[in-house]
Amino acid sequence: MNGYRRVDAATSARMKRVGQRDTAPELRARALVRGMGLRYRTTNRDLPGVPDLANRRARWAVFVHGCYWHSHAGCAKATVPTRNRALWVEKFARTVVRDRAALRALKKLGYLTVVVWECDLARSGARAARKLARLGTL
Ligand SMILES: [Zn+2]
Numbered sequence: 001m002n003g004y005r006r007v008d009a010a011t012s013a014r015m016k017r018v019g020q021r022d023t024a025p026e027l028r029a030r031a032l033v034r035g036m037g038l039r040y041r042t043t044n045r046d047l048p049g050v051p052d053l054a055n056r057r058a059r060w061a062v063f064v065h066g067c068y069w070h071s072h073a074g075c076a077k078a079t080v081p082t083r084n085r086a087l088w089v090e091k092f093a094r095t096v097v098r099d100r101a102a103l104r105a106l107k108k109l110g111y112l113t114v115v116v117w118e119c120d121l122a123r124s125g126a127r128a129a130r131k132l133a134r135l136g137t138l
Pocket of ligand 1: 067072075076077117118119120
């Protein structure tokens with residue numbers, strides 16, 4: 001992991017936020033789901049990929065992904081640090097593979113999955129609301 005030691009300030013700030021619970025995007029996603037009258041749990045360590053929100057009985061799971069760490073394709077926030085670039089590219093690629101595997105595993109278990117990106121929640125959050133509306137059809 002030595003290659004990750006020297007990072008620029010922006011990267012270092014992002015790293016500090018990793019693994020934090022109850023981030024602003026997560027809270028916004030929860031509010032949207034609650035607003036639909038749906039119940040969920042936020043502790044889902046027993047489910048593949050540890051979804052941010054899930055309802056086992058209704059069999060749905062929601063991931064709230066940060067555009068940067070989860071390499072949102074085509075998103076302006078999905079940049080790669082210039083220092084140690086190759087290492088970061090590899091790290092981000094592993095995350096994308098892991099995310100896909102989690103979605104596949106959940107689908108195998110019969111779960112409807114929704115991925116809400118950080119940028120989907122920006123401004124009115126309309127894009128996130130549209131995605132989450134699928135949960136209401138279960
Ligand atoms: Zn994005």
